[in-house]
Amino acid sequence: xxxxKPEVSPGVEQDSQMSRIALKAPVFWENDPExxxxxxxxxxxxxxxxxxxxxxxxxxxxxxxxxxxxxxDIVRNPPLENAYVALKDRVLQNFAExxxxxxxxxxxxxxxxxxxxxxxxxxxxxLAPAKMEDILQILWxxxxxxxxxxxxxxxxxxxxxLAQIADKIHDVPGCNLTVARVESKSDQVELDAIKAELADFxxxxxxxxxxxxxxxxxxxxxxxxxxxxxxxxxxxxxxxLC
Numbered sequence: 450x451x452x453x454k455p456e457v458s459p460g461v462e463q464d465s466q467m468s469r470i471a472l473k474a475p476v477f478w479e480n481d482p483e484x485x486x487x488x489x490x491x492x493x494x495x496x497x498x499x500x501x502x503x504x505x506x507x508x509x510x511x512x513x514x515x516x517x518x519x520x521x522d523i524v525r526n527p528p529l530e531n532a533y534v535a536l537k538d539r540v541l542q543n544f545a546e547x548x549x550x551x552x553x554x555x556x557x558x559x560x561x562x563x564x565x566x567x568x569x570x571x572x573x574x575x576l577a578p579a580k581m582e583d584i585l586q587i588l589w590x591x592x593x594x595x596x597x598x599x600x601x602x603x604x605x606x607x608x609x610x611l612a613q614i615a616d617k618i619h620d621v622p623g624c625n626l627t628v629a630r631v632e633s634k635s636d637q638v639e640l641d642a643i644k645a646e647l648a649d650f651x652x653x654x655x656x657x658x659x660x661x662x663x664x665x666x667x668x669x670x671x672x673x674x675x676x677x678x679x680x681x682x683x684x685x686x687x688x689x690l691c
Contacts, residue, residue: 472496474511482544486537504533512540519543551576561592566615570608582608 472492478485489511493504509517509524517524520539528535546554555576561569570589577585586608590598597618601611 472498472507474507477512477516479513479516479544482541486541501531501533505536508533508536508540516540516544548578552578555588559592561594566593566597566619567612570612586611 474489474492475485489508490504493499493507498504498507505527512520520536520543523532523536523539555573559569559572559576564572566589569592573585573589589608589612590601593601593615597615600618601615604611604614606614
């Protein structure tokens with residue numbers, strides 16, 4: 450018996466066609482192209498789009514001029530097969546951060562600032578390579594306020610649970626938290642130079658104070674000597690002749 454295809458109701462088919470027409474991929478995010486493709490592909494699934502050419506042209510329509518100039522050759526002459534995959538790979542190659550850049554950002558540049566501890570952890574998890582949770586926990590704790598580090602150090606919990614505890618403490622009104630800052634080598638050198646200049650300045654002030662004190666001690670003695678001589682002279686009475 451020949452296979453019979455399941456019947457699709459006119460209403461469902463019409464909705465699918467309307468979804469294809471209404472599909473508009475979000476504006477491209479140059480700062481996070483991988484996440485952008487995740488969102489675009491979710492929209493493809495919702496709209497029931499699986500055709501490679503349709504996905505290719507939907508992405509092209511969402512790219513700005515800066516990105517299009519980097520994929521000009523693929524846009525003008527798309528491959529006959531897997532054009533969407535070729536376009537996606539080229540975009541990620543040009544705009545996604547390299548592994549070394551992501552690692553450098555993870556190790557040096559990320560700070561807590563005005564974020565919640567859990568938000569900082571999420572950013573660090575997005576940058577971290579797989580299977581480095583223990584190292585990630587150490588790096589995350591170093592970015593937290595010193596007194597919050599002390600509290601979390603005695604908590605036996607997973608990293609995500611620690612982040613929830615840190616959020617609760619961080620959100621307590623009036624809680625005074627001293628933010629820890631990771632200093633680079635150049636910052637430390639500059640700090641040492643400032644300390645040396647301050648030490649020199651203190652020594653200079655000290656010497657100046659001692660010098661002024663010494664001069665101040667000599668002058669009163671001379672004045673007191675002159676004053677006592679004047680008093681002695683006035684006390685001397687002239688001798689009577691008879």
